[in-house]
Amino acid sequence: SYTKLDAEGNDLADSAESWTMVRDNVTGLIWGMKTDDGSVHDKDNTYTWYNSNPDTNGGNAGTPGNGTDTEDFINALNSSNYGGHSDWRLPTPEELQSIVDYGTSNPAINNSYFPNIKSPFYWSSTTYVYNDGIAWRMAFENGHVSNDGYKADAYYVRAIRGGQSWSLENLVSNGDGTVTDTHTGLMWQTNGSASTMNWENSIKYCEDLEEAGYSDWRMPTVKELASIVKWHTLTPAIDASYFNFVSSYYWSSTAYSPSTGKSSWRVSFSDGDFFDSNYKSQPHYV
Numbered sequence: 001s002y003t004k005l006d007a008e009g010n011d012l013a014d015s016a017e018s019w020t021m022v023r024d025n026v027t028g029l030i031w032g033m034k035t036d037d038g039s040v041h042d043k044d045n046t047y048t049w050y051n052s053n054p055d056t057n058g059g060n061a062g063t064p065g066n067g068t069d070t071e072d073f074i075n076a077l078n079s080s081n082y083g084g085h086s087d088w089r090l091p092t093p094e095e096l097q098s099i100v101d102y103g104t105s106n107p108a109i110n111n112s113y114f115p116n117i118k119s120p121f122y123w124s125s126t127t128y129v130y131n132d133g134i135a136w137r138m139a140f141e142n143g144h145v146s147n148d149g150y151k152a153d154a155y156y157v158r159a160i161r162g163g164q165s166w167s168l169e170n171l172v173s174n175g176d177g178t179v180t181d182t183h184t185g186l187m188w189q190t191n192g193s194a195s196t197m198n199w200e201n202s203i204k205y206c207e208d209l210e211e212a213g214y215s216d217w218r219m220p221t222v223k224e225l226a227s228i229v230k231w232h233t234l235t236p237a238i239d240a241s242y243f244n245f246v247s248s249y250y251w252s253s254t255a256y257s258p259s260t261g262k263s264s265w266r267v268s269f270s271d272g273d274f275f276d277s278n279y280k281s282q283p284h285y286v
């Protein structure tokens with residue numbers, strides 16, 4: 001559910017042919033738009049990753065530029081009071097993934113609200129904990145969140161402001177082998193499968209499950225799996241005080257759009273990386 005906004009942040013009709021920002025009515029996030037006019041908002045502009053704040057840069061400030069790094073981009077928006085606000089920032093991996101449409105590809109996003117999208121990588125604000133010279137990035141070609149973007153490389157950027165903050169402090173143990181995330185409302189099995197299985201058997205395992213008095217269990221979507229990933233930690237990239245995990249891949253129920261009959265998305269609870277075209281015949285945990 002999206003709403004187009006004008007330069008002052010006022011709501012526009014869905015049929016509006018020009019708009020400055022988009023509000024995600026689910027998360028509350030406001031997204032800046034990309035243009036094709038050679039301005040700071042131009043869709044073709046790329047930036048190196050740079051964050052001079054030692055409290056948030058993951059121990060490595062990255063690669064500064066002269067108007068060509070991510071901090072320069074964000075500062076330009078805030079100094080111009082873009083959209084009437086000066087609290088623009090880079091999105092987290094979770095926030096980038098929140099606007100991915102996994103039912104399509106090239107690009108994997110709603111083009112009616114997010115035009116001028118470039119399919120390759122967009123920077124997130126989060127440093128990869130295993131190598132502080134790398135930051136997480138998102139490919140809007142297919143929705144792949146990857147941890148192999150060196151901060152010296154130049155990628156695209158989207159700016160956001162506002163919205164709800166993701167926090168795994170919302171997890172509550174129910175004392176019956178389940179955990180509830182009060183932010184999403186989802187209830188999770190704490191132990192997961194004892195062994196690996198292919199995608200079809202994983203679906204069946206979840207749907208046949210009888211646990212904690214419930215019989216409506218199902219396999220999570222790729223976005224639901226992302227909601228319990230801890231992007232700032234490693235081995236595990238999940239809260240081990242709530243979840244018993246295996247340092248391996250876990251299936252999602254989301255098929256890979258370019259090859260829905262053969263492949264599906266999986267996530268590594270070792271480092272949080274999302275992999276797309278993994279054959280459904282392969283064995284993973286669930």
